[in-house]
Amino acid sequence: MGRLVVIEGLDGSGKRTLTRALTEAFERRGTKVAQHAFPRYGESVHADLVSDALHGRLGDTGDSVHGMAVLFALDRHGAKETLMQDIQDFDVVLVDRYIASNAAYQAARLHQDERGEVVEWIRALEVDRLGLPVPDMQLLLKVPVDLAVSRAETRDRVRDTYEKDGGLQARCARVYDGLAEIGWLAPWLVLDGTGDVDFTELSCTLMADA
Numbered sequence: 001m002g003r004l005v006v007i008e009g010l011d012g013s014g015k016r017t018l019t020r021a022l023t024e025a026f027e028r029r030g031t032k033v034a035q036h037a038f039p040r041y042g043e044s045v046h047a048d049l050v051s052d053a054l055h056g057r058l059g060d061t062g063d064s065v066h067g068m069a070v071l072f073a074l075d076r077h078g079a080k081e082t083l084m085q086d087i088q089d090f091d092v093v094l095v096d097r098y099i100a101s102n103a104a105y106q107a108a109r110l111h112q113d114e115r116g117e118v119v120e121w122i123r124a125l126e127v128d129r130l131g132l133p134v135p136d137m138q139l140l141l142k143v144p145v146d147l148a149v150s151r152a153e154t155r156d157r158v159r160d161t162y163e164k165d166g167g168l169q170a171r172c173a174r175v176y177d178g179l180a181e182i183g184w185l186a187p188w189l190v191l192d193g194t195g196d197v198d199f200t201e202l203s204c205t206l207m208a209d210a
């Protein structure tokens with residue numbers, strides 16, 4: 001049985017970069033890794049609807065916090081069987097954004113914190129109702145909001161409504177800190193994303209009690 005390891009953080013915090021580097025570190029030590037990333041743009045109709053909503057192309061859908069949460073959750077639900085199979089077949093399943101992204105962003109949109117109503121509502125929806133697997137570990141890639149925003153700006157892609165909203169990103173950072181502090185859903189490991197992460201050491205830590 002493999003470990004489900006989730007990478008969380010703000011837009012532009014460096015999750016994709018970390019996922020790649022960590023995969024290489026695992027593979028160097030002979031650990032079999034499967035990678036996933038949510039939303040699954042171009043692969044799932046729910047993710048493509050998310051993209052439309054985040055770029056103002058779906059009427060007032062983007063205004064609905066709970067409606068958006070359901071679209072994100074249904075995208076994950078569409079990947080459930082593959083995720084479960086990969087957990088059987090690989091040593092580690094690395095996921096760039098998972099259920100905690102939904103909790104952090106929707107709580108931030110509603111100005112709630114890590115103990116807010118929507119956080120529990122998302123857990124009940126995704127875990128209890130949709131039956132998504134619970135992570136073994138959640139990594140929070142922590143960087144100052146300004147740095148994440150400036151990294152997101154350097155990329156060659158149009159920023160969505162969440163990425164353009166600095167206030168939302170700042171609130172989201174606080175919710176992430178709170179989720180990590182209370183160990184929401186699964187244990188969390190907070191990584192300093194401003195400096196050099198020692199990927200070899202991290203890959204060992206994540207497999208320590210396997």
Ligand SMILES: Nc1ncnc2c1ncn2[C@@H]1O[C@H](COP(=O)(O)OP(=O)(O)OP(=O)(O)O)[C@@H](O)[C@H]1O
Nearest residue numbers: 010011012013014015016017018151152154155193
């Ligand atoms: N440790 C780092 N030092 C300097 N630049 C970095 C670092 N990590 C990532 N970057 C750069 O910051 C930008 C955003 O990184 P990346 O795409 O990995 O972020 P992300 O968290 O996956 O973003 P999003 O969630 O918005 O897709 C990229 O241009 C990347 O090259």
Ligand SMILES: Cc1cn([C@H]2C[C@H](O)[C@@H](COP(=O)(O)O)O2)c(=O)[nH]c1=O
Nearest residue numbers: 011038039072097098101102105106162
């Ligand atoms: C998976 C997921 C994501 N979000 C938020 C986080 C981002 O601001 C956007 C889109 O994600 P991307 O990594 O920038 O492509 O959506 C969310 O609110 N809920 C989720 O489940």
